[in-house]
Amino acid sequence: MTTEKIDGVSVNTQANVYFDGKCVSHGLTLADGTKLSVGVILPATLTFNTGAPEIMECVGGSCEYKLDGSSEWVKSSAGEEFSIPGNSKFEIRVTEPYHYICHFG
């Protein structure tokens, strides 16, 4: 089951552009103050660092990811999610646009 819409949010109009545009997201705030973002990663292999723990929910396309300390690439497709600990990092390998919701905390 894929999350197609998120209702009742406040959206930051300015995008976050990472890695020369290989990753573009828009920040959202829910009515209760919870922050998250919606974004897309274009074909590339990238390394992201986390501050807070993150949950990456795939809403379109797919990726493969490798958590810090792991040697295993794991696939994540629409309707699936994976968790990254705080103060860590992960690699992500994308061959078709990977659309996601990033939940923090």
Add this chain to the structure above:
Amino acid sequence: MTTEKIDGVSVNTQANVYFDGKCVSHGLTLADGTKLSVGVILPATLTFNTGAPEIMECVGGSCEYKLDGSSEWVKSSAGEEFSIPGNSKFEIRVTEPYHYICHFG
């Protein structure tokens, strides 16, 4: 005066990716059903076609645009907007990420 946030919207979680990612946007729906989008154009010169008339509101960075039938490039910066007729087209030339809200109708 730049629009930094839009409140009370429903956001489409899947991004619209145009021109191999040179333009990425997310569709929004206001409580009254009005549709718009927030997006970013990365450095490039692109041609967009319109169906409905559009208003491009710049919320960060800048662009130069040229409407169909015009030979003049016009600059548009944060806090400014320009209108494109329906069933028309425009060229846009971007040298720093151009963040925008696209209003329809």
